[in-house]
Amino acid sequence: MTIKLGKKVPFVWTKKGQQVPHVGQLVHGKGVHVWAGISWNGPTGIIIWDSKCRMDGNFYCKNIIPEVIKSGQRLFDGEYQLVQDNHPAHVSAATMDVIEENNIQLFPHPPQSPDFNAIEFLWRDLKIVRDKINPRTKAELVQLIIKFWKTKVTPSYCRTLIRHACKNIERSFDGLNHEKDTPTNKIYHH
Template sequence: MEQWRTFPGVAGRPKLPQERSDNSSRRSQKTPQQHPKNCRPHLPQLRSVSHYVWRKSNTAFQKKNIIPTVKYGGGSVMVWGSFAASGPGRLAVINGTMNSAVYQKILKENVWPSVCDLKLKRTWVLQQDNDPKHTSKSTSEWLKKNKMKTLEWPSQSPDLNPIEMLWHDLKKVVHARKPSNVAELQQFCKDEWAKIAPQRCNRLIASYRKHLIAVVAAKGGPTSY
């Protein structure tokens, strides 16, 4: 199994409470969130707690009423990861623009090492979705040349890839460590991915049949998974 994912970094500007016409009112700060979906979803901002500020009108820019962010500015990290029932594979940080050539380089440097690390048998299959970089002519030829068998995947499908659950786990633990810059964000992602328990991976694979049955029963609609 494989997937790549973007992890937004810390916010780069102060968050100010919105002003209302009454002299004393309750202020709430919430970070917008986007639902993880498909190959390149964005996860919630790392600073995602709610803040409440009591203040009078026309005092929004007073220092005591401003919620500061870290001084390092914004940033994000794109990563590629893999896993099997026996545990997590390699996690690679992607620098620059993602294209077919970069994707093939990631596969070359990480798939076979992950297969060896996880001691997979020769019958293993690579799962990827239908992102253009995955299905391009050059990538298809590269996969064939390197004898990597891929799992057939529908063009329009629910989030059936079990690695979605691991991305969710990773987001939570990295968020809890509160990275203050991109370098820390990268390192925390690598550290926490390596800590994923093989038992967690095994349970995701073992429950996959139930997941598929639930999706079929719901005719492609929402399920408890």
């Protein structure tokens, strides 16, 4: 996930005759990439790197897979299934070879299905916090992400997100028409 600095300001209100103030534009790349995972037993470790460095299969194998293995040992004594979307780095030949070499079991995930992927709800919440706090530097952004991860991402929070994703999966297969359901931004029904 890429988390960028700054808020978008779509409108600027001025009085008639007043000059429109200059609103600064953020330079591309002022952000970070974040990899992390959640499970029923709690969060994985978190990896944060500069947004100018793209994640490809080699980066994924060298940096992400070791954290997957370490977190899998810590959270599940090594018995787990990895759920990931179909990002090119996740499905590259090099990645699939490393996953097979390390006996990591993959849980199949349909492409283009963010509502089925529990961590997508976490990224949304992180962006909401980022917008409220509005960090001005990359260092402040990284600190915000680390604080969010350490204080908000508890086993209980992870379970709530996973339950919501499971509910979305069930609703997609229940044969009912949910078009008339009232949309809500509230997924946290503890």
